[in-house]
Amino acid sequence: MTAPVFQPGQTVVRREIMRGEPWIAIPQVCVQDDGDLLVTYTPGGTPMVYPETGVFPVGEHPWKLSGSTHWRGHGRLELHWAGVEHSLFLFWAGPGRAFQGWYFNLEDAPRRTPVGFDTLDHELDVWWGADAETYEFKDVPEFEETGPARYPGRMDQIRAEGDRIARLLDAGELWWDKAWADWTPDPAWQPREIPAGWASVPFEAR
Template structure:
């Protein structure tokens, strides 16, 4: 990931630490920036702390990173990917005195980090939305188009006919509704397919353990909202990854709502291949927080985007060649 591929936020650096806020004043869960400070973060960061026996960072992002003489660390990372960490005594792009090479984000334990540039996507760009199983295997990959990427989150459009990869049996049957016991004994593989029957607008708020989907029929009529409970997304150069947590909420246009897949969620809770009883608690609590917004008619359940129309030139999206690109040995984590 090159610096040239990122959108600069000059003059808008912010401290990313426990209880701090990120872009747009959006609060980040402490686990994302506590025990593993940069695990789910991607972008360019000024850091102070120690790694591999090196201590540095007596300057500040407003002084050192802008061109002062105090040493600071510059970390260029992509979520859970290895990132480049260097020490500099000059401004950005000059004065390097030592390179620490490739560093995993969670090695920056206890760092105070300031975001200098954030990885962002361009309107109209085709990226991937991938669901990663807890064992690291890809469960699904959907080619989506970027509508917006800002403080409210990443907004994407999935048009009918867009290319997908689903996990299926060797005979092509989708395994989405298979029981845990069936999944343990049935060989599966990823099979190509197409998004069919609906068009979907999806909002993934920064650091949130859910996403909001607006469903539209083939004629563009709004059908309702779908709240997908999931791990906070991990960005990489080709898109974003998360782990689906099975429990969902369906919301009618009149904002009446109901839980979905509670039986599947209960079946997986406490199973070693999924999540613990303790981890299940904040998953349902996340859903209850969203239900409060639904019942209050608050954003995004206030009618926003229910009349959305995609760009007339946007065709169904196509999977890129690196749709199965390996990003991390660790799947997205449940925030507790």
């Protein structure tokens, strides 16, 4: 089956697949898609949806356990590259919608589905604040604690991706367009609803 290419404004469902089960789904908006770079946006108020049933060998999604049901704030922009084991998140805050910084979210490379794409957050992250001189690693203790159960046999691979990002940043290499920091969403883009049957869409487990 040919991987779908999405059109601007189309709903794109981001699913996380944990140990062979859907774990969470977020209906996002396609900003652009050329088949290699997929850019999506999560408007404030977007529902965060969790499966009704499952074995959940590592427990249900932490956001569900904390009672999170909707995305808050100005929304989140995500840049996903085919075959790349991280995405880049952009955030804004405050009444002036000030850019907050670059968030390198280590996760499975996107696997496209008929309704969007599948991935899995690896918990380990690299954050470079808009006004900071350099980056910092985030959630290292959490990754070391939960990783062996969540990503068995993949810990070294995930650490290596974090190190690769750090080396590129240290070398001053940019693999994204910094103009995204000035991006603003189409005001007509409202939060999307999750399509029926989202959890039963076939997926490729890792």
